[in-house]
Amino acid sequence: MTGTLPFTQDALFQLNLLLWMVWPPSSPHSSVRPIFREDGFVLQSIAPALRPSIRTQLLAHESGTPIQEKALPDLLLKNQESNTMLPIECKLTGFGASSGSREVKQANILLSVLGPELAASIGLPKPDQWQCYLYYVLEADNHNAMFETLSQLTQHLQDVHIKTNTSGTIGIEIDTDGIYLKAVPYETSPLPSLRNPVPTCVAKLEEGDDPRPLYLIPIDPDIGLKDELYGIRVLEERVRSSVISLIGRRLDDTRFEVHEDEIMQTAIELWGYWEHEPAKSSLLRKIARPYLRELLDGLRRLGADIKYEQRIIRFRAVTPKLAAEIRSRLISRDFARQDVALWESYRQLSFDDVVEGWAE
Numbered sequence: 001m002t003g004t005l006p007f008t009q010d011a012l013f014q015l016n017l018l019l020w021m022v023w024p025p026s027s028p029h030s031s032v033r034p035i036f037r038e039d040g041f042v043l044q045s046i047a048p049a050l051r052p053s054i055r056t057q058l059l060a061h062e063s064g065t066p067i068q069e070k071a072l073p074d075l076l077l078k079n080q081e082s083n084t085m086l087p088i089e090c091k092l093t094g095f096g097a098s099s100g101s102r103e104v105k106q107a108n109i110l111l112s113v114l115g116p117e118l119a120a121s122i123g124l125p126k127p128d129q130w131q132c133y134l135y136y137v138l139e140a141d142n143h144n145a146m147f148e149t150l151s152q153l154t155q156h157l158q159d160v161h162i163k164t165n166t167s168g169t170i171g172i173e174i175d176t177d178g179i180y181l182k183a184v185p186y187e188t189s190p191l192p193s194l195r196n197p198v199p200t201c202v203a204k205l206e207e208g209d210d211p212r213p214l215y216l217i218p219i220d221p222d223i224g225l226k227d228e229l230y231g232i233r234v235l236e237e238r239v240r241s242s243v244i245s246l247i248g249r250r251l252d253d254t255r256f257e258v259h260e261d262e263i264m265q266t267a268i269e270l271w272g273y274w275e276h277e278p279a280k281s282s283l284l285r286k287i288a289r290p291y292l293r294e295l296l297d298g299l300r301r302l303g304a305d306i307k308y309e310q311r312i313i314r315f316r317a318v319t320p321k322l323a324a325e326i327r328s329r330l331i332s333r334d335f336a337r338q339d340v341a342l343w344e345s346y347r348q349l350s351f352d353d354v355v356e357g358w359a360e
Contacts, residue, residue, distance in 0.1 A: 009174055012231070014090040014137055015074055016215045017172065017179065019043070019270065021202060022077055023216060033202045035181075035193035041077040041086060044122065047276035048076050050087065050113045051121075056162050060108070063160035066100050071109035072276055073134075083130045084190050085118055090137045094146035097153050107153055110134050111164045133190045134167040140182065140199075143171035147184045170194070179203040216270055219287070220279075236291055238267035243295055244330045247315070251323035260284060260311040263292070298335065299326055 020032035022043045049070045052060070060067040073087040087110055095103045111134060119127035136146050147169045154164045168189060173180040180199035183189040194200055218238065219231030242263045250256040264284070265271045274280055296306050296313065302325050307314040318326075329335055 009092070009139055009172060011090050011092060012215070012217065012220055014092075014172060015220070016217055017202070018075055018088060018090070018137065019216045020214075022075075023270065031203050032179075035191065035200070035202060036077060039191045039193050040079045040081050041084075041191075042079075043270075043273055044076040044078045044085070046075060046270060046274040047072045047279065048122070049275065050109060050118065052109050052112055053117055056112045059160055059162050065108060065156065065160055065162070066105045067108050067112075068102070068105040071106040071113075073110060078124075079190070082190070083115075083119075083126075085115060085130060085132050086135055086190065087113075087118075087132060088135045088137060091146070092139055092142070094136070094138060094142045094149055097149045097156070104153065107136075107150065108157060111150070111154055111167060112157055112162050114163055114165060132165040134165050135170055135183075136167070137170045137172060140171035140173035140180075143169040143182070144184060171199075173199060174205075176205065176207060178205050217268060219283075232287060235267065235287060239263060239288055239291055240295065240335070242266035243292070247313075248327055248330055250315075251318060251326055254318050255314075255316050256318070257312050257314045260289070260292075260313075264288060295335075299329060302326060302329060 017032065018036075021034050022036035022041060023034075024037070049072055051070045052067060057067065059065070074090045075086075075088040077086040077088065078084070079086075089106075089110065091103075095101060097104065113132065115130035115132040116128045118132055119130035124130060134150070136143070136150065138146050147167075150167045150169070154167065157164050166188070169184050171182045171184070173182070178201045180201050181194060182196075182199040183191065183194035186195050186197060189195050215231075215234070218234035245266060246258050246262055250258070261271065264280075267288075268274075271280075292313070293308065296308060300306055303322060304318070304326060305316040307316070
């Protein structure tokens with residue numbers, strides 16, 4: 001990258017860039033060209049579990065091919081018209097085909113879970129008519145080498161009689177004037193927007209532009225970020241806004257409840273598409289829930305009778321006077337400045353907490 005920009009390409013940036021290219025924009029400020037949607041693809045899920053068939057497992061075991069129980073690609077897109085699904089995995093750098101690493105085991109699954117199997121597992125009609133095209137998304141400098149790795153892995157799987165999906169790579173290049181994508185191979189890409197030998201611009205940038213405030217996913221506990229605190233603060237602000245909205249509109253009732261998922265769905269628009277429950281639980285337990293408790297403690301000091309258990313926040317005996325005091329508190333500067341020491345909690349997130357997240 002040339003010039004100076006206030007952000008760098010990391011796995012969280014990659015994930016959010018891809019999401020903006022498929023998710024209907026809720027913000028008119030998004031400047032990302034939605035090429036996935038333009039090409040007929042919609043978001044099916046985030047971090048779905050793809051499991052190899054019994055036949056694939058047996059052939060892999062007999063041949064000594066490295067494989068694991070399941071793989072969680074970062075995204076799964078589908079196109080109803082072409083009956084095509086795109087499992088997409090984000091990586092900053094690639095890996096070699098002979099390493100026998102966890103990445104190789106994951107790639108072998110992503111290459112071998114075929115369209116009909118995947119379509120049947122998620123309940124799509126006429127599953128035998130579906131096909132998969134696997135994409136790995138990387139920094140532009142690394143995606144050609146990664147395509148060679150995928151080609152070698154594919155050849156090995158086919159040599160041991162394991163059927164495979166077609167695969168390719170997408171390189172992301174960030175320059176001072178924009179963000180560019182290039183597919184390999186471009187001629188046969190299932191994305192017409194990327195059937196081009198030169199990089200395709202998906203977002204224009206000016207010096208000083210920072211896309212992070214518009215991230216659909218502000219933080220992922222399984223991605224090693226250089227600026228974790230920034231994502232925590234963004235999530236805090238979104239949770240605070242959710243609390244103001246969801247609790248404030250119900251204060252006319254003497255008793256009401258708010259579920260954690262309502263708050264998280266408001267804070268993270270794509271919460272319901274995220275299928276990896278261990279990762280979601282870690283995000284709640286380590287970051288969002290402690291912050292919610294601190295916010296609610298401030299309302300309890302006003303005399304509010306609040307129970308927070310089994311992921312449900314219950315308000316009882318709300319009088320008109322108390323409702324007015326709570327509303328005043330919710331819009332106060334003190335409430336907006338309320339802070340929580342979540343940094344150490346976040347740093348304690350371990351690999352055991354999140355077995356496999358969006359980007360590995």
